[in-house]
Amino acid sequence: MPNKSDYxxxxxxxxxxxxxxxxxxxxxxxxxxxxxxCENALPPIGKDYLFSELVHPVFRTVDYRIKVWVTVKYIDEATIATQFSQYYSH
Structure with a gap:
């Protein structure tokens, strides 16, 4: 029987x-x-998202470059639902 991973x-x-x-x-x-x-790139997916905030951004210097891990909170204007997307700079 499959079990849920504890990872x-x-x-x-x-x-x-x-x-x-x-x-x-x-x-x-x-x-x-x-x-x-939101204004220029998301319209092709047919959703009206508004940028709300950056959630817990993490900043580090790696090999003389700034790396950022961040979750971005968007609001769907039609449904008022919250959408979270995670990003990492390379």
């Missing part, structure tokens, strides 16, 4: 390698980016 993936956490000024600038950029993404 729990490790959640990434900020490790203090990105200073607060940079975190603020990257956060502002991401908020602008996801607002524009």
């Amino acid at each position: 729990e993936p490790q959640q990434p956490e900020s490790n203090g390698t990105v200073d607060s000024n940079t975190v603020q600038k990257v956060t502002e950029f991401l908020e602008t980016f996801f607002c524009l993404l």
Whole structure:
């Protein structure tokens, strides 16, 4: 009989390698980016999503680059349902 796995993936956490000024600038950029993404890129799927917020963004410096793990909260204007999408910068 199949059982549910007890595997729990490790959640990434900020490790203090990105200073607060940079975190603020990257956060502002991401908020602008996801607002524009809703306006310009999502209409082909036939949904009217509004960017709501970034949820628990994680910032790390890896190989001299800033890496970000973030969940983005959208609101579906038609149903008022909440949609969450996860993103990771490479």
